Amino acid sequence: MSAPSITDPIEVRGLRVRNRIWIAPMCQYSVMAYDGVPTAWHRVHYGALASGGTGMLVVEATAIAPEGRITRQDTGLWNDEQRDAWRPIVDFAHQAGAAIGVQLSHAGAKAGTFAGFGRDGDRRGSVPIDEGGWPTVSASDEAILGLAAPRALATSELDGIVAAFVAAAQRAVEAGFDVVEVHGAHGYLLHQFLSPLTNRRVDGYGGDLAGRSRLLLDVVRAIRAELPALPVLVRLSATDWTDGGLDEQQAAQVAAWALEAGADFVDASSGGVVLAEIPVGPGYQVHLAERIAAEGVPVSAVGLIETAEQANAVLRGGVAAVRVGRAALRDPNLPIRWAGELGVDVDWHPQQYRRAY
Numbered sequence: 320m321s322a323p324s325i326t327d328p329i330e331v332r333g334l335r336v337r338n339r340i341w342i343a344p345m346c347q348y349s350v351m352a353y354d355g356v357p358t359a360w361h362r363v364h365y366g367a368l369a370s371g372g373t374g375m376l377v378v379e380a381t382a383i384a385p386e387g388r389i390t391r392q393d394t395g396l397w398n399d400e401q402r403d404a405w406r407p408i409v410d411f412a413h414q415a416g417a418a419i420g421v422q423l424s425h426a427g428a429k430a431g432t433f434a435g436f437g438r439d440g441d442r443r444g445s446v447p448i449d450e451g452g453w454p455t456v457s458a459s460d461e462a463i464l465g466l467a468a469p470r471a472l473a474t475s476e477l478d479g480i481v482a483a484f485v486a487a488a489q490r491a492v493e494a495g496f497d498v499v500e501v502h503g504a505h506g507y508l509l510h511q512f513l514s515p516l517t518n519r520r521v522d523g524y525g526g527d528l529a530g531r532s533r534l535l536l537d538v539v540r541a542i543r544a545e546l547p548a549l550p551v552l553v554r555l556s557a558t559d560w561t562d563g564g565l566d567e568q569q570a571a572q573v574a575a576w577a578l579e580a581g582a583d584f585v586d587a588s589s590g591g592v593v594l595a596e597i598p599v600g601p602g603y604q605v606h607l608a609e610r611i612a613a614e615g616v617p618v619s620a621v622g623l624i625e626t627a628e629q630a631n632a633v634l635r636g637g638v639a640a641v642r643v644g645r646a647a648l649r650d651p652n653l654p655i656r657w658a659g660e661l662g663v664d665v666d667w668h669p670q671q672y673r674r675a676y
């Protein structure tokens with residue numbers, strides 16, 4: 320069978336997605352009222368991306384609880400006001416022909432930091448409690464990345480974390496989102512459980528890979544039980560790029576378990592729990608997605624995939640879709656442009672712009 324093209328449609332749990340050029344979640348840190356409610360910026364930003372031809376746009380890491388925000392300027396889905404503010408963004412994406420998802424997130428020990436927009440973010444780290452920060456939680460009580468030390472979550476608190484993910488997923492469905500993505504990557508709470516570098520627990524949520532995966536899999540299973548028809552993506556950091564950390568073999572196993580638990584798709588990112596030497600370059604994470612694809616798990620690749628030819632080559636390696644981040648910030652119309660470069664005639668542009676094509 321020949322490999323699909325990035326311009327080919329794909330189905331995810333009954334959801335038809337018009338192509339395989341997807342927008343990766345990207346924090347905007349633009350909720351200046353600190354209430355988690357998306358703003359005019361989110362409407363314009365996501366509107367532009369949805370109009371640019373993507374098959375699936377997944378909006379930024381959106382907190383399932385106030386204390387799960389990376390910064391005070393994060394979006395949330397822990398209350399109905401937030402849900403209602405997402406609705407016009409979702410409706411607009413649908414009018415533009417894009418599927419739209421939300422990345423559900425709890426930052427754990429990486430919560431409560433200063434928001435920064437530069438390449439390295441803001442280096443001031445944790446916001447002091449008396450300046451509006453809050454105590455953080457994690458798998459263990461060791462500080463990471465120079466941030467304030469978290470409190471290890473008690474076993475009895477973990478059902479509450481799972482329930483908060485499910486409640487946010489429920490609100491996502493009420494807002495009209497087609498997909499939810501469980502954020503299991505980049506050193507945030509679920510990754511803090513997955514990684515042996517940050518999980519020193521001695522209860523059933525630590526120890527071997529099965530124990531460390533348990534919270535993530537509980538979240539996936541609980542969302543699946545509550546929302547049987549909802550397509551669920553899981554984003555993993557498929558390596559910690561550090562000896563003794565999570566590696567690509569373990570990540571492929573977790574991806575297979577996530578599929579069994581009811582996920583439909585995995586995205587292979589990397590890093591975030593410790594500082595590591597990451598060999599950043601074109602397609603530097605593609606091999607991680609290929610390793611997961613080898614388990615028979617539908618998977619997307621991400622990370623410096625910046626040309627149409629390169630993206631199509633990625634699909635030839637067994638990966639089902641590509642996700643783009645920064646290149647789509649530079650040009651929200653990148654999917655339409657890539658189709659043109661491949662000589663594929665598409666109708667993904669808004670009809671209002673027809674005279675331009």
Ligand SMILES: Cc1cc2nc3c(=O)[nH]c(=O)nc-3n(C[C@H](O)[C@H](O)[C@H](O)COP(=O)(O)O)c2cc1C
Nearest residue numbers: 343344345346379380621622623624643644645646
């Ligand atoms: C501004 C910005 C914000 C990001 N925020 C998130 C996020 O909210 N959740 C997430 O999983 N990844 C986030 N990422 C990582 C991207 O989703 C993506 O994996 C990364 O940028 C690599 O892809 P690229 O080379 O195509 O940009 C962010 C990246 C950027 C540039």
